[in-house]
Amino acid sequence: MNKLLAVLLHVCVCAAYGQTAEVAKFDELQKVLSSSNDTTYVVNFWATWCVPCVKEFPAFQDLAYKHRNEKVKLLMISLDFASEKDKTLIPFLAKHPIEAKVLLLDEPDYNSWIDKVDKAWGGEIPVTLMINGARGIHSFFDHDFTPQSLEETFTKTINKQQ
Amino acid sequence: MKKITRFQSFGAVALTLIGALLMSFAPGKSYKIGDNVADFKLKNTENGKYVSMASYPNAKGYIIVFTCNHCPFAKKYEQRIMSLDKKYAALGYPVIAISPNDPAVAPEDSYDELGKRAKEKGYTFPYTFDETQQVAQAFGATKTPHVFLINKEGGKLVLKYAGAIDDNTEDAAKVTKNYLADAIAEVMAGKAVTVSETKSVGCTIKWKQS
Numbered sequence: 001m002n003k004l005l006a007v008l009l010h011v012c013v014c015a016a017y018g019q020t021a022e023v024a025k026f027d028e029l030q031k032v033l034s035s036s037n038d039t040t041y042v043v044n045f046w047a048t049w050c051v052p053c054v055k056e057f058p059a060f061q062d063l064a065y066k067h068r069n070e071k072v073k074l075l076m077i078s079l080d081f082a083s084e085k086d087k088t089l090i091p092f093l094a095k096h097p098i099e100a101k102v103l104l105l106d107e108p109d110y111n112s113w114i115d116k117v118d119k120a121w122g123g124e125i126p127v128t129l130m131i132n133g134a135r136g137i138h139s140f141f142d143h144d145f146t147p148q149s150l151e152e153t154f155t156k157t158i159n160k161q162q
Numbered sequence: 163m164k165k166i167t168r169f170q171s172f173g174a175v176a177l178t179l180i181g182a183l184l185m186s187f188a189p190g191k192s193y194k195i196g197d198n199v200a201d202f203k204l205k206n207t208e209n210g211k212y213v214s215m216a217s218y219p220n221a222k223g224y225i226i227v228f229t230c231n232h233c234p235f236a237k238k239y240e241q242r243i244m245s246l247d248k249k250y251a252a253l254g255y256p257v258i259a260i261s262p263n264d265p266a267v268a269p270e271d272s273y274d275e276l277g278k279r280a281k282e283k284g285y286t287f288p289y290t291f292d293e294t295q296q297v298a299q300a301f302g303a304t305k306t307p308h309v310f311l312i313n314k315e316g317g318k319l320v321l322k323y324a325g326a327i328d329d330n331t332e333d334a335a336k337v338t339k340n341y342l343a344d345a346i347a348e349v350m351a352g353k354a355v356t357v358s359e360t361k362s363v364g365c366t367i368k369w370k371q372s
Contacts, residue, residue, distance in 0.1 A: 050365065052366065108330040108333075109338070111329065114361040123363045
């Protein structure tokens with residue numbers, strides 16, 4: 001019975017946040033990278049095994065919640081191994097729900113796509129992109145954030161004139 | 163008065179030297195493909211003996227691997243790194259493994275823990291500790307694992323390849339591009355390396371907090 005309750009609760013929490021984690025290929029991400037509409041995408045590359053990524057995760061939970069009624073979309077790109085998704089990513093998200101689209105990027109040949117995200121990226125995580133196609137914004141951040149520094153950086157970036 | 167001036171000029175020289183040293187280790191000042199690489203001297207965590215590239219006078223080159231104990235990506239590659247040494251040491255390209263992480267940040271990567279791991283797993287190559295992190299900075303290593311292929315050319319140590327071992331961290335059986343092995347084959351054949359740099363995901367090197 002307890003188990004059933006736990007499962008139900010889990011389903012409710014996940015449903016409330018639309019929490020799924022699809023396994024995706026790079027073209028899914030490419031659509032966001034090359035989007036031309038006036039939506040600001042915040043794209044965070046992370047993994048459950050990455051200590052600094054997990055540490056900054058609450059900053060992204062805050063950001064998503066604060067801007068939930070704006071044209072802002074948060075995309076959490078997990079680089080966890082696809083074969084370990086049920087052991088790593090899914091339990092993590094159950095404990096740390098986030099108002100974001102979570103994709104597990106299953107593209108093992110990192111060298112074939114890292115440059116397409118940003119030439120300045122060597123492959124270390126966490127890194128974050130802030131993009132708005134309509135406003136010509138493409139900013140890349142190769143460091144981690146605190147809730148305060150993320151909010152400040154976000155505000156500064158989206159208010160940047162072309 | 164004269165004494166002070168002398169002291170001041172000594173101070174200035176010392177500062178310039180320290181500045182130059184710091185600059186040479188700053189990111190972006192690291193080795194590029196084709197550069198001559200300086201030898202290093204690091205302690206082998208298994209036996210406390212110092213290891214340099216010069217410790218292998220008969221080697222034709224070296225596979226320098228920045229790796230560590232704690233990182234899941236490094237763990238995925240551990241067996242492959244061991245296989246690399248078994249295969250390429252005999253061909254003149256031994257593996258030298260270097261853990262650059264600050265144990266204050268990653269306790270699993272302390273000198274003692276590294277040595278323990280090397281013994282447990284029976285590494286056939288030295289697993290060294292880059293305590294000052296200066297070797298990692300000189301090479302421009304940013305993550306673990308991060309490999310660098312060095313070839314001896316006319317007495318010089320030349321950087322030929324930097325990046326990933328292959329194109330599939332998760333599953334060695336699904337590898338389709340053996341970036342490092344291909345580079346070694348080309349170097350051994352006296353050819354230019356076609357893919358001399360690759361990017362990959364890995365654990366960020368745990369730098370000392372300054």
